[in-house]
Amino acid sequence: MLGFQKRGLNTLRLLLSLLLPAAWQAGSGQLRYSVPEEAKHGTFVGRIAQDLGLELAELVPRLFRVELCGRSAECSIHLEVIVDRPLRVFHVEVEVNDINDNPPVFSLKEQRLLIAESKQLDSHFPLEGASDADIEANAVLTYRLSQNEYFSLESPVSSRPTKRLSLILKKPLDREKTPEFKMLLTATDGGKPELTGTVQLFVQVLDVNDNDPEFDQLEYQVKLVENAVKETLVIKLNATDRDEGINGEVTYSLKSVKPGGRHFFTLDESNGEVRVNGTLDYEENNFYEIEVQATDKGNPPMAGHCTVWVEILDINDNSPEVTVTSLSLPVREDTQPGTVIAVISVSDLDSGVNGQVTCSLTSTVPFKIVSTFKNYYSLVLDSHLDRESISNYDLVVTARDGGLPSLWASATVSVEVADVNDNAPAFAQPEYTVFVKENNPPGSHIFTVCARDADAQENALVSYSLVERRVGERALSSYVSVHAESGKVFALQPLDREELELLQFQVSARDSGVPALGSNVTLQVFVLDENDNAPALLAPWTPGTMASVSELVSRSVGAGHVVTKVRAVDADCGYNAWLSYELQASAGVARSPFHVGLYTGEISTTRALDESDEPRQRLLVLVKDHGEPARTATATFLVLLVESGQTPKSSLRSPAEGTSLEVTLVDINVYLIIAICAVSSLFVLTLLLYMALRCSAIHTEDTCGPGKPRLVCSSAVGTWSYSKQRPQRVCSGEGPPKMDLMAFSPSLPPDLDKDEREKQDPGSNHPGQVIFNHVNT
Known part of the structure; x- marks a missing residue:
């Protein structure tokens, strides 16, 4: 009737039929109508267009409409119904439902799109969508695109209202083949029945620089000898472009040289020549991959690529x-x-x-x-x-x-x-001979042993020790000791040659290897004599007493008669044991008729005795050794002069007691016979003892080893005596002690006067001297 939308008109009619009549006034763009109460259906309310001053011909083009609720999803009218007698008020709500009475509408009759042919697949191009005046399901729109192979449609989703309707490229475009596309876009709402709207789409394909430069080959292979000179031509490349004009002009560039050899090659960008720029080394890189790009001058520029494989040939330029x-x-x-x-x-x-x-x-x-x-x-x-x-x-x-x-x-x-410990310590010689003076200070250093080990470090670190043994009744360690590190040998106590002439022992040297190796060396320590013993008188003198010995001499004896002999021994050796005898002058005696041999100790007469000689002659004999300083002993003789043919008796009492000795001639003869027999027996016994000692010495030498040195002690020339009165311990100190026996033979010229011979030096005037010295080795 006036182009009202159906929903608005029906609602208006219902409202007008219920409202009380009211007066509507026009003014300021508003209309007011009055409708009597209980107006009948179809009651005339007012002429809206006329009251607003609108022409009927303008209503449709200007989309004249009456909206009761607009775009609201809910539309309702609230009424109050009043009745009197009694007065009551009723509230009434009237809901107005939408119907699909509006189709989708596009704002444009056609849409034009400009798309470059170089666009990538799945590219999106936004479109303007349609609108629908309805609400809810009646306003939900779906779109479809006319059939084609290049494009598809992406519709918006209700959950994402910001997502727009878009055209999607599904196939690459080529303007040279299809320069333009025409498609129909249809929008359909969700009402019952469906309403649709359409729009024409025009797609124009824009021409771009879509032809790449192309090389003759994708890959080139070149062989090049190493150390090629600079500017050597490697290869000349050529690329062409199907485009025309500026899009077909090509330039060349090096994209990469693997591995890391860009500085070894150059490329002319205009003619494509690749040349050597550095020194190529096969050993550094024997293969290069050169990637070259050819680019046209189009906008945007297009590029083509190729790979040059350069194989480097080897030459012998490297030492092993x-x-x-x-x-x-x-x-x-x-x-x-x-x-x-x-x-x-x-x-x-x-x-x-x-x-x-x-x-x-x-x-x-x-x-x-x-x-x-x-x-x-x-x-x-x-x-x-x-x-x-x-x-x-x-x-x-x-x-x-x-x-x-x-x-x-x-x-x-x-x-x-x-090093391994395969060498034992070695001494310079198997044994050493050491001479030590007796009476040395305790702890004195007497010798140093030294062993060398050919090994190294710990294997050559040598330590020393004594090879313990017994020396007689005592341990070796009570005599000597050795320092473990230095090898110095010390005498722990004073040595006594008269007790021990030779001390023989072994020192062991051992290294510090594992297992340790060792060797021994023998030390022969000879104790050198010092003059520490005075001469000792033999029988009939008793050691430690000053008693005199008496002798009877007939006055009828002549010069040179041997009265007696002084026997003495010195425990020392050599010159310290070389004894000499002197007769001390008696007080008041001008010239004694007796004389003592300087080295023999024989007391003899120097002249014939006469009546003027005292019947008692006391002779004092001084026995002295040749040591420094010399040591002495004295022997006293009492000589009784008797008349010829007298047979005096001897007395054993000492003249010191003031008694005279009476000895008969018979007693003297008996004594002489006994003495001769004793001397003979002693001589035989001496020979037997000497033979036994020699046999024992040979056996001992075999035990101790060959070539053992011996000490030889000298004594007075022309006399015989024991070099010692007590046992001597030598060598190993084992076995029974032996007595050293020395025998001397003067072998003097017979024409020399006895007194003169006694005054001679035994060393120069006694060439026939024979010395026997037996040492237990």
Whole structure:
């Protein structure tokens, strides 16, 4: 009737039929109508268009409509119904439901799109969607696109109101084939029945620089000798572009040179020539991958690519290399032959025969090289080692390649030989002879032993010790000691030659190796004599007493008659035991008729006795050795002069007691006979004893070893005596003690006067002297 929308008109009618009549006034763009109450259906309310001053012909083009609720999803009217008698008020709500009475409408009759042919697939192009005046399901729109193979449609989703309607490219465009597309876009609402709206789509394909430059080949292979000179041509490349004009003009550039060799090559950007720019080395890189790009001058520019494979040919310009690894150093000298000492690897950066390497070792060494694998060798011990002979080897390993000319290199391996304890300490000689004066201070240093060990470090660290044994009744360690580190030998107590002439013992030297090795050396310590013993008188004198000995002499004896003999012995040796005798002058006696032999000790008359001589002659004999200082002893004789033919009796009483001795001639003869027999027996006994001692000495020499030195003591010339009165302990100190016996034979010329002979030096005037000295060895 007035173009009202159906929903608004029906609602208006219902409202007008219920409202009380009211007056509507026009003013300020508003209309007011009054409708009587209980107006009937179809009651005239008012002419809206006329009241608003609108022409009927303008209503439809201007989309004249009456909206009761607009775009609201809910539309309802609230009414109050009032009745009187009694007065009651009723509230009434009237809901107005939408119907699908509006189709989808596009704002434009057609949409035009400009798309470059270079657009990528799945590219999105936004479209203007349609609108629907209805609400809810009646306003839900779906879109579809007319059938084509290049484009698809992406519709908005109600859950994502910001997502727009878009056209999606599904197939690459080519303007040269299809420059334009026409498609129909249809929008359909969700009402019942459906209402639709359409719009025409025009897609114009824009021409772009869509042809890449193309090379003759995708890959090129080139061979180039290493060390090629600079500016050597590698290859000339050519690329073409199907485009015309500026889009077909091509320039060249290096994209990459692998591995890392861009500075080795240059590329002319206009003509595509690749040239050598640096020194190529096969050993550094034997292959290069050069990627070249050809680019046209279109907008946007297009590019084509190719790869140049450059193979570098080898020449023999590298010497072999030798590497020694896994060294097992130092090498013990007891290492068995065949043991691997080191691993040797050789290499040559060249190829082919230029890289084939042979390995050799210095000759005349106890090592050899064994090939274990290609370019790998083992350094093997070939024979036994002796560190004491050679402690270090400098081995030269030489590697030579097969090129022409051949190149070589060498490496030096220093092999140190480690010591093992295979050498015992050694002394310079098997035994040493040491001379020590007796009466030495306790703890005095008497000798130093030294042993050398050919080994090294701990194996050569030597310590010394005594080989303990017994010396007689005492331990060896009570006499001497040895310092463990220095080897100094000390005498722990004063030595006494009269007790011990020779001390023989062993010192042991041992190293600190595991196990320890050792050796012994023998020390023979001879105790040198000092003049520490005075002469001792033999019987009939009693040691420690000053008693005199009496002798009877007939006055009828002549000059040279031997009255008696002084016997003395000195426990010392040599000059210290060489005794001389002097007769001390008696007080008041002008010239004594007696004389004592200087070295024999015989007391004899110097003249014939006469009546004027005193019947009692007291003779004092001084016995003196030749030591420094000299030591002495005195012997007193009482000589009784008797008349010829008188047979006096001897008395055993000492003249010191003031009694006279009476000795009969018969007694004297008896004494002489007894003395002669005793002397004879003593001589025979001496010979037997000497033979026994010689046999014992031979046996002892066999036990102690050959060539043992002996001490020989000298004594007074022309006399015989014992060199000692007590046992002497020598050598090992074992076995029974022996008596040293010395016998002398003067062998003097018979024509010399006895007194003169006694005054001569025994050393120069007694060439026939024979000395026997038996030492227990």
